[in-house]
Amino acid sequence: MSLALVLVTVGFIAAAFAAAILAGFLGALFGIGGGIIIVPFLTVFMGIPIHEGIAISIVSVIATSNAGGSSYVEQRITNIRLAMFLEVATTAGALVGSFIALLLQSWELFMIFTCLLTYMAVISFRTRRTDEARIGTGEFAKVRQDRLAKYLDLSGVYYDASAKRNVQYLVTRAPEGSLISSVAGVVSGLLGVGGGIIKVSAMNIFMNVPMKAAVATSKFMIGVTAATGALLFFLAGLVDPYIIAPVALGTTLGATIGTWVMPRVGSSTLKAAFAVLVAYFAYVMLAQGLALGFGIQLPVIG
Amino acid sequence: MVDLNKAMYDVLVGGMILSSITYLVGILQFLIQSQNPLQAAIVHYQSVSEFVTGLLAVRSAAVLTLATVFLIATPIVRVFISILVFAFNRNFKYVAITGVVLLILITSIVLGYFWHFTPQ
Helix, strand or coil: CHHHHHHHHHHHHHCCCCCHHHHHHHHHHHHCCCCCCCCEEEHHCCCCEEEHHHHHHHHHHHHHHHHHHHHHHHHCCCCCCHHHHHHHHHHHHHHHHHHHHHHHCHHHHHHHHHHHHHHHHHHHHHHCHHHHHHHHHHHHCCCCCHHHHHHCCCCCCECCCCCCCEEEECCHHHHHHHHHHHHHHHHHHCCCCCCCHHHHHHHHHHCCCCHHHHHHHHHHHHHHHHHHHHHHHHHCCCCHHHHCCCCHHHHHHHHHHHHHHHHHHHHHHHHHHHHHHHHHHHHHHHHHHEEEHHHCCCCCCC | CCCHHHHHHHHHHHHHHHHHHHHHHHHHHHHHHHCHHCCCCCCCCCCCHHHHHHCCCCHHHHHHHHHHHHHHHHHHHHHHHHHHHHHHHCHHHHHHHHHHHHHHHHHHHHHHHCCCCCCC
């Protein structure tokens, strides 16, 4: 191999590794998969075909969920029972979403998701300070549990490193939260992304789960949601081993760093940044919907 | 009682370490073999025997593919192990819940595979 080729190869591995570290870091911080960074990076900057880019991305979601999920489990921020309960909805939703994607290219669905995400972005931003206030007053533990949440013992507790106290919480509106999580599953089936953003919002906005516990629990769940898609892409031969290697290693490292940072950031900062991210997702969905339905091209990276 | 937290941690960290080390070995092997990355052997294995032959010859593509297998298997193994932990702890509500998750996963994989469906 010539020196130039060695440099190109090493350069490619290094660039993919660096982008993946960023994706893994943000993914751990917000409880998402990080496909929103990996896919544009691979397709726009590396010139990889979109199908392979998505395939690599969805496999890397598992890498970040293994690394991030395990760290949050070790720090006991993850609510494992809640995760198991919501996984029923997300995996079923993903199955349904896959078939919707097979049957139609629906711009209406993108518009519905745009509305849902816009709503979630606005609510997250407006309630960005309430988490810290409610942690201070212990209010997360003072709501009424619904019957399902009580029956399944979905309540939880975690140590908040920035508030420096144990935070107890009860879960409300378990059926509604589960319904919204199934939407997250449908999105991931449709678009090949983890749907972490909807899971975090469902738990935090609707189910009375503190932001950090929601992020950790989502991080734990997305590996399972992504597993089906990842395996199918893999069996179809779309996962290039030479690209996934640096990407998986990078997201693993980035997620590990992210899980150290997240508990130490204040909930209001975390939620404000999360709201911006959700708003961006809403914009991407809008762009997709307009492109599919009306042929209108909005500027989007990727 | 088996500590569910510890069991889940062990499975996830185990999968993470196993796949990461295998990826590292594959990358090193690739750099040592000094292959031209543009013609880097077979990327997609058509059959299991082809893959095993590649592994035995320690070809980088085969080693990296094995790492991806470890990676994708981890969340599925995680669901399976959690059923065992819930069963051992006699928490049958959650045996049922997690069992449903595993069933849906298997259904999705089987349907997807036979319909030759890959997500968008």
